[in-house]
Amino acid sequence: MQLNRQVKTTFLSVSDVRHLIEREGLYNCLAGMAQDIESDFLHWKEFRKSPRTASHTKDGVIELMPISNARQFAFKYVNGHPYNHRFGLPTVMAFGVLADVATGAPHFISELTLTTALRTAATSAVAARALARPGSKIMAVIGNGAQSEFQVAAFAHLLGIQEFRLYDISMDATRKLVDNMRHMGLDAKPCANVESAVKGADIVTTLTADKNRATVITPTMIEPGMHLNAVGGDCPGKTEVHPDVLRRARVFVEYEPQTRMEGEIQQMPAHFEVTELWQVLARQAPGRSNNEEVTLFDSVGFALEDFSALRYWKTLAGHWHVGQRLDLVPQLEDPRNLFACLRMGQECEV
Amino acid sequence: MQLNRQVKTTFLSVSDVRHLIEREGLYNCLAGMAQDIESDFLHWKEFRKSPRTASHTKDGVIELMPISNARQFAFKYVNGHPYNHRFGLPTVMAFGVLADVATGAPHFISELTLTTALRTAATSAVAARALARPGSKIMAVIGNGAQSEFQVAAFAHLLGIQEFRLYDISMDATRKLVDNMRHMGLDAKPCANVESAVKGADIVTTLTADKNRATVITPTMIEPGMHLNAVGGDCPGKTEVHPDVLRRARVFVEYEPQTRMEGEIQQMPAHFEVTELWQVLARQAPGRSNNEEVTLFDSVGFALEDFSALRYWKTLAGHWHVGQRLDLVPQLEDPRNLFACLRMGQECEV
Known part of the structure; x- marks a missing residue:
């Protein structure tokens, strides 16, 4: 029998981030994030870095920003559409993910629209x-x-x-x-x-x-x-x-x-x-x-700044018990038997 | 006053995908996905394509796979860790996102672990x-x-x-x-x-x-x-x-x-x-x-196959009313006033 080490993915929503900022105070969040950013910049050479991939169109840009060290892989999805206010939408919308380098398991997903503004500042x-x-x-x-x-x-x-x-x-x-x-x-x-x-x-x-x-x-x-x-x-x-x-x-x-x-x-x-x-x-x-x-x-x-911000929120979310579990990765009795998760309801209408 | 066109992000979980496969039948899902893949391959030149970005380590690889046409941007996060079964984890875990090219709004997030197996087949x-x-x-x-x-x-x-x-x-x-x-x-x-x-x-x-x-x-x-x-x-x-x-x-x-x-x-x-x-x-x-x-x-x-799979699920999720709303993007009265969403609780502990 396998050791069943399930993947637990935590989702931090916009209201979760607002909640954390309310709990900690905006100034403390900015200070904490600045501290984590500075600390990660001091470990610069341990990070695998690349320019972000950008998909430009006449209306704006959509970017993916990956970065990793020996333990964690992070990326951010972010757009920049300067005329979005015409549709009542933010210019910049973003979310990000932390994953384990050793297994590839995505364990943390967070809103990064508000957070991008915080980490940039x-x-x-x-x-x-x-x-x-x-x-x-x-x-x-x-x-x-x-x-x-x-x-x-x-x-x-x-x-x-x-x-x-x-x-x-x-x-x-x-x-x-x-x-x-x-x-x-x-x-x-x-x-x-x-x-x-x-x-x-x-x-x-x-x-x-x-x-x-x-x-x-x-x-x-x-x-x-x-x-x-x-x-x-x-x-x-x-x-x-x-x-x-x-x-x-x-x-x-x-x-x-x-x-x-x-x-x-x-x-x-x-x-x-x-x-x-x-x-x-x-x-x-x-x-x-x-x-x-x-x-x-x-x-x-x-990307490193988002890496820092994500790990800052992850620690804080753990501390305050904020965030929800997301059913993102199948929980399998035997990981080589992916098909089994289609059989769970006894009958699988193939 | 702005037209407030809120971003609605739908999340399709593992159990949602299982539910859709139960409703439609596995064979119909494979046939429908094959049809969408074939149709998207026939529009090959309309897609902005690039090789995926891959982050390789001794244990495996983590990849981001973006692609877009004039209307939609899609990407997949996917790992490949051949020894993951030792930890009771799947070799491949994945999820993906669809976003509007015109505004950058991410409107659909889905599990793609099960789905990768389906779309590959x-x-x-x-x-x-x-x-x-x-x-x-x-x-x-x-x-x-x-x-x-x-x-x-x-x-x-x-x-x-x-x-x-x-x-x-x-x-x-x-x-x-x-x-x-x-x-x-x-x-x-x-x-x-x-x-x-x-x-x-x-x-x-x-x-x-x-x-x-x-x-x-x-x-x-x-x-x-x-x-x-x-x-x-x-x-x-x-x-x-x-x-x-x-x-x-x-x-x-x-x-x-x-x-x-x-x-x-x-x-x-x-x-x-x-x-x-x-x-x-x-x-x-x-x-x-x-x-x-x-x-x-x-x-x-x-990446194009995941684009097809994501749009296939999105259509089906709409049809069967499956999936949950995700609080991923701030809903703002005035999109240029991002800070306001920290003020909603009247008092903002700065």
Whole structure:
């Protein structure tokens, strides 16, 4: 008789994730996720990495983002459809899976729409802690869409940012962000244009979503010592920052082969110098060298961050007994007798 | 105010799939799936295809298999761990997803462990209908593991095979297959070795699972007019058929770029001639040209077959009202206000 080690697949729904965030608090979740992301980045070389596979159409993109270490395989399904709001749908929808490398058993499935916003903000905060000027207090937030609240929360809590200057081409978007920030007890300063939002800021976060080459940040806006957290440009043909800004700054990336295709640096030649963030975290490469230097984190979102987020939720879900069992994998008396599971009802109408 | 077109994600569990097979009958499911596979193969050029991404370790492989046409994106998660039975787990576990290309919304998730066995058998039958000698009555089944019953059912029902000759290095496996075939009302002839099973057979199906180069079928076993349905060799380093058998036969494949890496033809030079099955189905290339020719379907399993299987289940699930709603994507009043779904409980503990 076989040892029957059944596959238990846990599903973490949207309301489960909301429940976990309510239990732990948003700030603690961002801090915990940032900690797991930083810890996984420090084990960079143990991960089997590849650029995500992307299926582009005129309306948007659908991506699969796999990554694994010796124990766990993870992947995320995620789309990016900038015009989805016309149908009342989110621009980005995502879910992800954790599986055992030793057996291939998928044991955890989670919503990642909300989570992608959290892990992106947590990653931005990890990068900014390593790269922004110590004592940074003012952040400009250009693009006030679905991700902006999460960035603001992460930078308020994890970096101590006190002043947020907001700009979006849509005043509705800014009003929505102001309202949500008030709910978090954070003070917001809406600005009339990009220039006035950026002027005097220690950190500039760009979160625009247009699927086009745009130039949101131009060289004249850049001041010595600024840190740019460039989040919006994240697929081929989609950029936010003028090439001369990239030339002026020291540029840091998540995973170079992917960022060359998708990030701001897609505008630059292949030999344009960048540093991978993990090297700075592991003290294998210098981060910011002085208070005058301009640093830029060319964030596109990398599979490792989802790996970290999934394992963060999995631990928390176990702790709080949240999530449901999913009947995803057949439970077999004898695993070589798959057909038997069609016979269980005694009669199998073949 | 936005039109709120919510994303409804349906989940089809293992017991849901069992329920659908009970309702429709196994034979009808195999026939329906074969029909959808054949129909999708006839629209071959409308699909955006790529070889699957595979993550190999010493224990097995985990793969993601994406494919899309203008309307739907599909992918399958599937592992292959030949020693999983030691842990009481299936060798192959799988699930899959259908999403709208226009919005990226994932609207259907299904178990695909059982389904992979069904769609593989249905694809083998589609290929054999086009390639095996008309009037074939005898099939050898080499390898009597988890997939064998499904192959037998498909060939009995869709090709009219009347005599099945079985061989496996494990007598337990053969006994299990005989028992399941009796349940289907089919007659089985266990054989003492591969040679005696293959001798005089019209069709030879190989379903062995060892993750090594094996030579299950040798040139001396081959008789004029045979059709070989080579299913087991399906990843780099895993083959079942002697290279001289491939030289003797006309070889047909699903998707050439993938089969060159994974199929029996990985043993052959890059210019070794093969024909893609869809070309035969679409009458753009000849299939079998006479009753003496040896044909070989070098099956590795292609994403398009899972696309077909997923849309088959989706239609059937709708018809029989089977499946459950999954809370996978946030339902938002305003899709640009993702943060609002953390505020619903009035108080959001940030």
